[in-house]
Amino acid sequence: MSFVKQPKTQRGELTLRKICKAAEELFAEKGYYATEIHDITQKAQVATGTLYVYFPDKLSLFLHLMDELGRKLRREIRAAKQKSPDSTFIEQERISIRVFFGFVREHFGLFRIVWQAQFVDEQAFKGYYERFARGYVAEITKANESGEARDLDPTVIAYALMGIYSFVALKCFVFDKSEPDEATIEQLVEFIARGICGGASS
Amino acid sequence: MSFVKQPKTQRGELTLRKICKAAEELFAEKGYYATEIHDITQKAQVATGTLYVYFPDKLSLFLHLMDELGRKLRREIRAAKQKSPDSTFIEQERISIRVFFGFVREHFGLFRIVWQAQFVDEQAFKGYYERFARGYVAEITKANESGEARDLDPTVIAYALMGIYSFVALKCFVFDKSEPDEATIEQLVEFIARGICGGASS
DNA sequence: CCTCAACATGAACAGTGATTCATATTTCAA
DNA sequence: TTGAAATATGAATCACTGTTCATGTTGAGG
Numbered sequence: 123m124s125f126v127k128q129p130k131t132q133r134g135e136l137t138l139r140k141i142c143k144a145a146e147e148l149f150a151e152k153g154y155y156a157t158e159i160h161d162i163t164q165k166a167q168v169a170t171g172t173l174y175v176y177f178p179d180k181l182s183l184f185l186h187l188m189d190e191l192g193r194k195l196r197r198e199i200r201a202a203k204q205k206s207p208d209s210t211f212i213e214q215e216r217i218s219i220r221v222f223f224g225f226v227r228e229h230f231g232l233f234r235i236v237w238q239a240q241f242v243d244e245q246a247f248k249g250y251y252e253r254f255a256r257g258y259v260a261e262i263t264k265a266n267e268s269g270e271a272r273d274l275d276p277t278v279i280a281y282a283l284m285g286i287y288s289f290v291a292l293k294c295f296v297f298d299k300s301e302p303d304e305a306t307i308e309q310l311v312e313f314i315a316r317g318i319c320g321g322a323s324s
Numbered sequence: 325m326s327f328v329k330q331p332k333t334q335r336g337e338l339t340l341r342k343i344c345k346a347a348e349e350l351f352a353e354k355g356y357y358a359t360e361i362h363d364i365t366q367k368a369q370v371a372t373g374t375l376y377v378y379f380p381d382k383l384s385l386f387l388h389l390m391d392e393l394g395r396k397l398r399r400e401i402r403a404a405k406q407k408s409p410d411s412t413f414i415e416q417e418r419i420s421i422r423v424f425f426g427f428v429r430e431h432f433g434l435f436r437i438v439w440q441a442q443f444v445d446e447q448a449f450k451g452y453y454e455r456f457a458r459g460y461v462a463e464i465t466k467a468n469e470s471g472e473a474r475d476l477d478p479t480v481i482a483y484a485l486m487g488i489y490s491f492v493a494l495k496c497f498v499f500d501k502s503e504p505d506e507a508t509i510e511q512l513v514e515f516i517a518r519g520i521c522g523g524a525s526s
Numbered sequence: 527c528c529t530c531a532a533c534a535t536g537a538a539c540a541g542t543g544a545t546t547c548a549t550a551t552t553t554c555a556a
Numbered sequence: 557t558t559g560a561a562a563t564a565t566g567a568a569t570c571a572c573t574g575t576t577c578a579t580g581t582t583g584a585g586g
Contacts, residue, residue, distance in 0.1 A: 131553060134563060153443030155357040159544060169565040171546080180544070212521065234442075240498070241355030241440050248499055255495075262520075271520045278492065278511045279520065285491025286484040293457075293483040296442070297450055309480045317519035318464075318473045318481065319414065335582075336533060361574060371535040373576080382574070 124189050125182040127175065138176050140166040145183055146191075146231035153234070154184055154242050185246055188239055191232035192250050195225050196257070211265035212315045219287060219310060223302050226291050233291060255280045286310065326391050327384040329377065340378050342368040347385055348393075348433035355436070356386055356444050387448055390441055393434035394452055397427050398459070413467035414517045421489060421512060425504050428493050435493060457482045488512065 129135045144165035148157040159180060163170050177183040202221045203214050226233045239247040258280035265271035290310065294302045312320075331337045346367035350359040361382060365372050379385040404423045405416050428435045441449040460482035467473035492512065496504045514522075 130562065133553070137563080156443065158542090163566095170544095171566065172564055174545070175563060238440065238443050240436075241358065251494075252499070265520070272518075272522045274515055274520065275508070275511045277495070278508055279515060281491045281495040282488040282512065282515060285487035285489070285494075287487070288491065289483045289487025290480060292453075292487075293479070297454070306477070306480055309477045310484065313476055313481060313484060313519065315519045315521045317515065317517045317522070318467070318476065319517045320474045320519070331533085333532065333583075339533080360572090372574095373536065374534055376575070377533065 124186045125178055126186050137168060137172060140168065141173055141176060142187060146187055146229070149184065149187065150231040150234040154238055181243065184235065184242060187231065188235050188246060188250065191229055191235065192253070195232065196253070198225060211261065211270050212311060215314060216307070216311045219307055222287055223291065226295055227301055230295065233295065251284065254284060258283060283314065286314070326388045327380055328388050339370060339374060342370065343375055343378060344389060348389055348431070351386065351389065352433035352436040356440055383445065386437070386444060389433065390437050390448060390452065393431055393437065394455070397434060398455070400427060413463065413472050414513060417516060418509070418513045421509055424489055425493065428497055429503055432497065435497065453486065456486060460485060485516065488516070
């Protein structure tokens with residue numbers, strides 16, 4: 123799926139990493155269409171042609187980043203959750219949120235790259251979210267069965283949750299150029315668990 | 325803010341409308357960067373130069389559509405809510421969801437246009453969501469004060485709600501190329517009101 | 527029937543930016 | 557040390573596309 127030419131020397135590996143890093147930052151900052159090959163190679167301190175040693179074209183580089191970062195995020199979330207395997211669904215969700223926001227801070231690129239992927243490569247975009255959704259649906263289904271969650275449609279909830287996280291990250295990281303604080307995370311967990319009205323309404 | 329040249333004859337008005345309609349559909353289908361001026365004028369059945377009678381450039385056309393469609397959506401939501409001014413916050417939210425999904429069906433363009441606006445004109449993008457958020461924050465604050473909602477941070481909830489609707493619309497309209505059914509809307513209202521665990525958890 | 531402002535035309539222009547390629551340099555195993 | 561494979565270079569290419577403009581057409585009021 124990913125069309126990178128794997129470097130065979132240490133030098134090559136370093137160059138590839140420089141290119142990916144520069145591309146991630148530029149795609150994040152200016153978007154896919156607005157960043158030029160020249161911007162990337164300049165930022166990476168390599169010649170224009172060097173990029174084409176590793177990637178057949180601009181799109182392949184973009185897709186490679188999306189793939190790589192998506193994998194990394196899923197791995198991190200999975201790892202964090204496995205550290206406390208016996209906690210409730212809501213607790214696990216709190217962990218996910220924390221990891222996600224942390225990841226967006228470290229790799230702001232992913233967030234922006236995925237957002238615009240809808241208009242760069244629709245299939246890749248769809249695939250990205252469907253992969254996440256699959257994991258969610260499984261977990262929500264389990265929570266439904268264990269009685270921890272009431273029987274809401276897992277797919278609807280999965281996309282609702284992804285929407286919440288994406289938009290709150292948008293608000294904080296992109297609009298406010300800051301980052302969600304502890305209180306915000308707490309608010310989100312509360313909202314997800316009991317909604318706007320909550321059980322304590324009456 | 326919007327740089328359209330207002331037509332002064334009936335013929336001009338018709339032409340402008342043809343151009344906007346074609347542009348809306350093409351921006352929705354292929355995205356801003358991938359649709360060419362030529363595509364738009366061809367679809368609208370006018371000559372290339374005609375577009376420039378009404379808009380100074382491609383970006384202005386895009387921003388005009390975003391502005392126009394955003395206004396229309398807000399107007400429709402406001403109107404629908406005012407028809408039952410005494411209903412609860414949750415009831416009003418149900419109305420919003422219905423109008424929003426209906427609007428996306430009729431004007432698929434808006435949805436896609438806004439999504440990519442982040443990389444076309446960041447300021448316009450931010451403005452779009454902030455306008456919506458302002459309305460939400462006011463309503464949520466009121467619901468908090470009346471005791472109908474518990475005291476969650478209105479801004480966080482506003483973005484969470486926008487995220488939910490956007491992503492569920494994404495899933496249905498873009499991924500499944502269908503449209504949310506009644507059951508889905510019901511699930512969303514339930515989730516928003518009481519969350520995943522709900523008050524009825526015991 | 528005129529006239530003029532409004533509107534429409536589309537070929538030509540010009541800037542852009544992704545990609546290529548012939549050549550040079552570096553690496554590393556033998 | 558050596559040479560073949562790997563990597564790096566960046567000026568030149570070339571297709572693409574937003575925009576312009578000189579010219580033509582329309583139509584409503586006089």
